[in-house]
Amino acid sequence: MIEPELSRSVARWCKGATGVTGAAKLSGGASQETWRFDIVHPDGPIGAILRRSPKGYGAAPTRAAGLAAEAQLMKLAYEAGVPSPRVMHVLVPDDDLGTGFIMQRVEGETIARKILRDDEFAAARPRLARQIGGVLANLHRLPGDKLPKLRSRSATQEIGEFERDYRSLDWPKPVFELALRWLRDQDPGPAGETTLVHGDFRNGNLIIGADGVRAVLDWELAHLGDPMEDLGWVCVNSWRFGEIDKPVGGFGSREELFAGYEAAGRKVDPSRVKFWEVMGTLRWGIMCGGMMQRFRESPDHSMERAMIGRRASETEIDLLRLLAPRGS
């Protein structure tokens, strides 16, 4: 159990805390886990979340920024007024909990289909596309000199990396080849301005309440690059969850997203956004292929992974809709 370690940890840094209750694992792969728990406190319980790599799993996958960087980014975001959970504690060796951090729990919904269908969010939905534009503008404005060390990726490097990933699958897909060609032909070159890029900003990684966006989660793919990447990724059809005529996460239009971004004082380059939407669609398709490969090669033969492998064709039809649309 994890509660004894958590209790000893909170007693050290949360004044008045007497222990923890209700620890439950929310998700976890081999190298990274998310837990929820409540800090017992005389003023009432404090909802908390632990993100950690268990002991012995220090190394982050190559694309990931690492949990220490994630904690630092969330702190910066919180201070800058980007909706974000408050980071309460970064784990130290004495905690005996591995590496990672503890943050305050933000109430709300992350499950995309519920956000898109449930009455509770009906009033928020029409405002979300614009609001997301504002949130992204503020995120892209986080001060460069305070950022943790992050990998830096240009469009050209990303295309090269995706091509390598795709070729390593030995999975001939004419539609993916077409997309790779298109990306090389349309490569907009270095961005006029390099900023922090969240890297996985989409419906599903946002905590939404009746009042709108409450928190931006999953900073693990944060990097330095073209800010338009985040605007393109949030529009990828896979994150519209069936609401295909509302490009921004199934909530609203690109125009609303762009208006929110520009109202917060930053410029949009729509052709770059489209480029990154194509790139993002291909990226998810190649990730589906990776799932197929892991299903085949790993011992557990997860049915879920197998079925995600069969979702690559969803990205093929979406790529064709973007690159070779049929009559209107």
Place this chain on the structure above:
Amino acid sequence: MQDEPTPIELTKSVADFLRNDITPLISGHQAFKLRVAINILDLVTRQLTREEGSDAAEVARLRGLLGMDGSVTDLNRALAERIAKGEVDLATPGLAEHLWQTTMDKLAVDQPSYASYKRELGRDG
């Protein structure tokens, strides 16, 4: 020649059993996994039903496009290479139509409820 019932009929009978008789008995994470399992069997049934016809049509189109013969896998590999080299692109007569038809045939098996597919199917109808 193998005896009957056919693989399509057998797979469908297992899926229907799980769907109708077992689903009401199971909850939580196991219910989620059961749903995935049923989805897999339904996909296999769709593939067994459609694959022979769609592969034959795909091979016929690929022969026309590439001017060569081979298995459906070989021909896809050859097309992928030609697109990668820039020898074939969307300006090539028949390529867009071929990719659309092939992709629609895949979605009919993989994910017939996917919204983009349903939209494009409406266009065909």
